[in-house]
Amino acid sequence: MDLEFGASYQRLREEVREFCAAHWPPRGEEAELPPRDQAIRFRQRAIEAGILFRTVPREYGGAGGETDVLSETVIRQELDAARTPHRSSVQGTHMLVPTLLECGTEEQKQSYIAKTLTGELRWCQGYSEPGAGSDLASLQSRAELDGEHWVLNGQKIWTSQATEADMMFGLFRTEPEAQKHAGISYLLVPMDTPGIDARILKMINGGQDFCEVFFDDARVPAANIVGRRGEGWKVSRSTLKHERLLIGDASGARRSFDGLLDLARRAQRGGQPAIRDAGVRQRLAEIEGYVASQEYAVARMLTAIHKNEDMKVMNEMLMAKLLSTNTGQLVARLAMELLGDEGLTMPTAEDAAMGIPSEYTDSYWVSHSMMTLGTAIAGGASNIQRNIIGERLLGLPRDPRKG
Amino acid sequence: MDFSLSEEQELLQDTVRSYTANECPPPRVREVFDGESGHDADLWKGLVEMGLAGLAVPEAHGGAGLGLLDSALVCEVLGAGAVPAPFLGHTLAVLALRLGGSAPQQERWLPALASGDRLGTVALGEAGGAWAPEEWTLSLQGERADGAKTRVPAGPEAGLVVVGGAGGALGLVDASAGGLRWSAEDSLDRGRRLYALELEEVPIETLAPGTGARVRDAALVLLAADAFGAGTRLVRMAVDYAQARQQFGQPIAAFQAVKHQLANMALDIDPTRGLFWYAAHAFDHLPEESARAAALAKAHITDRAMQVARDAIEIHGGIGMTWECDAQIWFKRALFDRQWAGTPDTHRARLADLGGW
Structure with a gap:
């Protein structure tokens, strides 16, 4: 047992640290560019330096090398620590790109991957529909082939960043006669196509991240299908293979807990800092048990995946999302308690936006208390996670599925 | 990393697991649990022959010289099997000598502990839940000790008792020297019975100062590991029962409410x-983090295991409320791990204090 990353990873860590120091924040003329352009330039340089997108082949705009799960963790930690804008649209870089690499045509790879990696091309994900949430395969948005075009009709919803995105990758029903999973295709849709209307749904915290997207005879080139007709479900699942490199590093949970400790230090209770209150200390200590559990579970996963012993950590992999969701809820509850009256004020627009906060302000915590609800819903609702744990881990009977 | x-x-875990599964399956666990002494001499002899008594004893003194993590991994397996064995107290006595014993003390005692000739135990707690070394009052000044300790595992079976005294000091008492009065407590975990100990003019030798807190930390880690094992087993028992038990014409495991409760139980304990x-690793290698990591492990794991135990009984329904149901044995195993050496x-x-909060 050894919790140090070791000499070669330490060297990598220092390289990344030096790279960040040299290139972020930008200086001179570049400092005058709009933030988005600064971010694109930073990512271009990081790819050239072999730091970002290390395994994406060179001809498609990646660094064309090798990586492993520990290197990825070290790199992400350093890029986060230096507050660099290394994350562009996660839907694009972590869902679409692996899917195209796995199932896309040569032309699709050439057209989309490089610009997606730098963030020049922004994507949204068109999966959920008003009638298709956890039961995603029941989706009803249609695409009918008419000569050289797919004609799209229907509605997508809970689509993050749809109004900012240049493109959508989405699932559409192309074979209405087929059994439900077999009738779906995976299409790439330019968001400026006539007949597409993306509208912002104001979120619970006042944020503007969420959208619904309407399709009314929107015509998309026939070549914009990834994989074959009716295989869209399988195509959308091909991303999963790549997720083993994307194990979170739990540093978000620790950062959030440290932020909570700071909040407890500045909040007052009975004329003294709340952190001196015995009850608050108990609750903090209890939450730390969950945070530390999560950190060690991640450490164990990283180790096992690095050694190609994924089977040993199936429990951790299947539990990871629900575990971090639950921890987030505990943090949110205590944060609200500590906020007291400050919890009666709307968060600022900046704090209502997604992302890692630059500062854990009271307003951030108000927003956090609501956005942590989202982690229990997005990407597989918690009750679905419980089904998965029950069925796949504990071997319990599968739920009856109708339709 | x-x-x-x-x-x-x-391999160590597999070996202990298969030995205890064969030699001490649930019916045998129950026999000992319901027996006169709660002690199974043959089983302990077998575990000693496997080298468990000397696991933490340095090789120079006839042991395997392994770290706290190895002892904790054994505790996990023993907890999973609710194995009635005096491994916890014995290992803590070994650690006390290893960490705080003089060369002659180690020479005299460690080989006998490693070979199982002597069973060791620790008398740490005092009346009123005084588990913290700074709360111990028994005087270790001079060559003889007087006073009382409570909740001592193994009791009269032990040949060497490590006694906690004022100032967090530890002393060694040769149980064969006389002057020890044991009285059995009506223990809840009947596979690990506890005794009150009165010392009257008992010859005692002290160990190095500061050892008491280290031994307490080790105890917290071993209890956490035991509770992890017990909790994991309780999830399995509840799953098996839910698969077998039929209501409304189907196994209750097919009801989503039950399935989700079982999933939550697994999520409680597994991570x-x-x-x-x-915490075990830190105990041997990261001294500055050791005390806090041990406190966190004990507090969190034993609390989670106890919640799992309560849920497991609930899944069992009426039978879960009976002495006849095995779940009660593991429930009490987990409760011992939670209560002994201080509650979560x-x-x-x-750990709030230690974190500088």
Whole structure:
């Protein structure tokens, strides 16, 4: 047992640290560019330096090398620590790109991957529909082939960043006669196509991240299908293979807990800092048990995946999302308690936006208390996670599925 | 980075698991649990022959010289099997000598503990839940000790008692010297019976100062590991029962409410293993983090295991409320691990202090 990353990873860590120091924040003329352009330039340089997108082949705009799960963790930690804008649209870089690499045509790879990696091309994900949430395969948005075009009709919803995105990758029903999973295709849709209307749904915290997207005879080139007709479900699942490199590093949970400790230090209770209150200390200590559990579970996963012993950590992999969701809820509850009256004020627009906060302000915590609800819903609702744990881990009977 | 067990550690667990599964399956656990003494001399003899008594004893004194993580991994397996064996107290006595014994003391006692000729135990707690070394009052000044300790495992079976005294000091008492009065408590976990101990003019030798807190920390890690094992087993028992029990014409496991409760139980206990791994590792290698990591592991894991135990009984329904149902044995195993050496809240208060909050 050894919790140090070791000499070669330490060297990598220092390289990344030096790279960040040299290139972020930008200086001179570049400092005058709009933030988005600064971010694109930073990512271009990081790819050239072999730091970002290390395994994406060179001809498609990646660094064309090798990586492993520990290197990825070290790199992400350093890029986060230096507050660099290394994350562009996660839907694009972590869902679409692996899917195209796995199932896309040569032309699709050439057209989309490089610009997606730098963030020049922004994507949204068109999966959920008003009638298709956890039961995603029941989706009803249609695409009918008419000569050289797919004609799209229907509605997508809970689509993050749809109004900012240049493109959508989405699932559409192309074979209405087929059994439900077999009738779906995976299409790439330019968001400026006539007949597409993306509208912002104001979120619970006042944020503007969420959208619904309407399709009314929107015509998309026939070549914009990834994989074959009716295989869209399988195509959308091909991303999963790549997720083993994307194990979170739990540093978000620790950062959030440290932020909570700071909040407890500045909040007052009975004329003294709340952190001196015995009850608050108990609750903090209890939450730390969950945070530390999560950190060690991640450490164990990283180790096992690095050694190609994924089977040993199936429990951790299947539990990871629900575990971090639950921890987030505990943090949110205590944060609200500590906020007291400050919890009666709307968060600022900046704090209502997604992302890692630059500062854990009271307003951030108000927003956090609501956005942590989202982690229990997005990407597989918690009750679905419980089904998965029950069925796949504990071997319990599968739920009856109708339709 | 390598946060995993070595092949040797996995083999150690497999070996102990298969031995105890054969020699001490649930019917035998129950027999001992309901028996006169709660002690199974033959089983302990078998575990001693496997080398468990000397696991933490340095090789120079006839042991395997392994670390706290290895002892904790054994505790996990013993907890999973609710194995009625005096491993906890014995290992803590070994650690007390290893960490605080003089060369002659180690020479005299460690080989006898490693070979199982003597069973060791620890008398740490005092009346009123005084588990913290700074709360111990028994005087270790002079060559003889007088006073009382409570909740001592193994009791009269032990040949060597490590006694906690004022100032967090530890002393060695040769149980064969006389002057020890044991009285059995009506223990809840009947596979690990506890005794009150009165010392009257008993010859005592002190160990190095500061050893008391270290032994307490080791105890917290071992209890956490035991509770992890017990909790994991309780999830399995509840799953098996829910698969077998039919109501409304189907196994109750097919009801989503039950399935989700079982999933929550697994989620409660399974992710906690790293806490005791890390705390055990820190005990041997990261001294500045050791006390806090031990407190966190004990507080969190034993609390989670106890919640799992309560849920497991609930899943069993009426039969879960009976002595006849095996779940009660593991429930009490987990409850011992939670209560002994201080409750979770006690240790949370400590870890808040230790964190400089």
